[in-house]
Amino acid sequence: AAGVIQSPRHLIKEKRETATLKCYPIPRHDTVYWYQQGPGQDPQFLISFYEKMQSDKGSIPDRFSAQQFSDYHSELNMSSLELGDSALYFCASSPWTGRNTGELFFGEGSRLTVL
Amino acid sequence: GESVGLHLPTLSVQEGDNSIINCAYSNSASDYFIWYKQESGKGPQFIIDIRSNMDKRQGQRVTVLLNKTVKHLSLQIAATQPGDSAVYFCAVDTGRRALTFGSGTRLQVQP
Numbered sequence: 001a002a003g004v005i006q007s008p009r010h011l012i013k014e015k016r017e018t019a020t021l022k023c024y025p026i027p028r029h030d031t032v033y034w035y036q037q038g039p040g041q042d043p044q045f046l047i048s049f050y051e052k053m054q055s056d057k058g059s060i061p062d063r064f065s066a067q068q069f070s071d072y073h074s075e076l077n078m079s080s081l082e083l084g085d086s087a088l089y090f091c092a093s094s095p096w097t098g099r100n101t102g103e104l105f106f107g108e109g110s111r112l113t114v115l
Numbered sequence: 116g117e118s119v120g121l122h123l124p125t126l127s128v129q130e131g132d133n134s135i136i137n138c139a140y141s142n143s144a145s146d147y148f149i150w151y152k153q154e155s156g157k158g159p160q161f162i163i164d165i166r167s168n169m170d171k172r173q174g175q176r177v178t179v180l181l182n183k184t185v186k187h188l189s190l191q192i193a194a195t196q197p198g199d200s201a202v203y204f205c206a207v208d209t210g211r212r213a214l215t216f217g218s219g220t221r222l223q224v225q226p
Contacts, residue, residue, distance in 0.1 A: 004158075033213060042204060042216040043159065056213050090158050103149060104206075104214060106158030 002026050004107035006091050012113045013081050021076040021110045025093030031055065032074040033104060034066055035090040043090060049074060050096060081114045088112075127223040134192040136220045138205035143186060147208035150179060150190045153219065154201045162190070162203075192222075200224045 005024040013019050025032050031050045035043040036059075045058035049068035060066070063081075068074045078085060088111050092104035128134045140148075146167040151159035165172045165179045165188075172179050178191040188205050202219035 035216075042218050045213045045215065048213050058213060092158075102147075102208075103161050103164060104159075106151075106160070108158050109156075111156075 004091055004093050004105055006089075006107035006110050008110060009108065010111050010113075012115065014115055015081055015083065017081050017114075018077070018079045019081060019112060020078070021089050021091075021112070023074045023076070023091030023093075023107060025072050025074070025091070026105055029093035029095050029105070030072060031094050031096055032068055032072070033092040033094075034060075034074070034076050035092065035106075037088040037090060037109075039087075041087075046076070078112075081112075083114050086112055086114045124218070125221045125223065127225060128195050129225050130195060130197060132195055134190075134195045134199070134222055136190045136192075136203050136205075136222065138188040138190075138217050140186050140188065140205075140207050140217070142207070143183070145186075145207045148179070148181060148188050149206045149208075149214065150177075150188075151204045151206060151216075152199075152201045153204060159204060195222070195224050197224050197226060 007022045033048040034046040036046055037043045046060040047066050048056045052068045064078050066076045088109040090106050090109045092106045094102050094104050149164040150162040152162050153159045163174045163177050163179050165181050170181050176193045180189045202221050204219045205217045206214040208214050
């Protein structure tokens with residue numbers, strides 16, 4: 001079965017540089033979520049999109065932005081990178097289920113290392 | 116807001132024993148709960164879920180118990196196997212259109 005595809009899987013950047021992560025949801029899933037997971041930490045919700053519109057916002061820094069495109073893929077743009085941005089970034093997708101989130105299907109993650 | 120916590124950071128069990136991982140949540144409005152398993156370097160994988168109108172749900176070798184009175188959730192794994200070794204997270208949905216994850220419990224299965 002098709003899963004959530006994230007790219008790149010690994011990314012190394014210098015401080016103050018910019019990075020872009022991509023996420024391709026499972027076909028027919030119209031909702032995308034971004035999570036950040038630091039070393040030994042639980043996943044922290046950043047932002048979500050439903051039908052190309054932002055549906056909820058979590059602890060996403062102002063330096064980060066994201067969007068969902070017409071083909072439902074999403075991109076997370078991170079600027080002015082800081083050492084503390086080093087983390088695993090997960091994308092998840094789900095079909096819209098009304099009020100509740102329902103089960104999220106996670107990708108394998110993109111590991112960002114900021115030097 | 117919602118905070119979710121787990122009682123033990125690491126749980127070590129013998130192969131074949133049953134494992135119980137606990138989770139507490141704070142928001143009584145939470146109405147959907149999921150347990151995820153995360154292996155090293157991988158994304159969280161769905162194990163089992165439960166809605167607030169239930170207090171118990173069983174899957175294959177796993178059972179989730181929900182006690183809304185004390186806002187407590189547990190995951191029971193029967194006959195724990197080496198392949199069960201991973202970090203387990205409980206996640207809670209309060210209708211924000213996003214899941215809030217608790218701090219993970221690392222399950223170590225000793226052969």
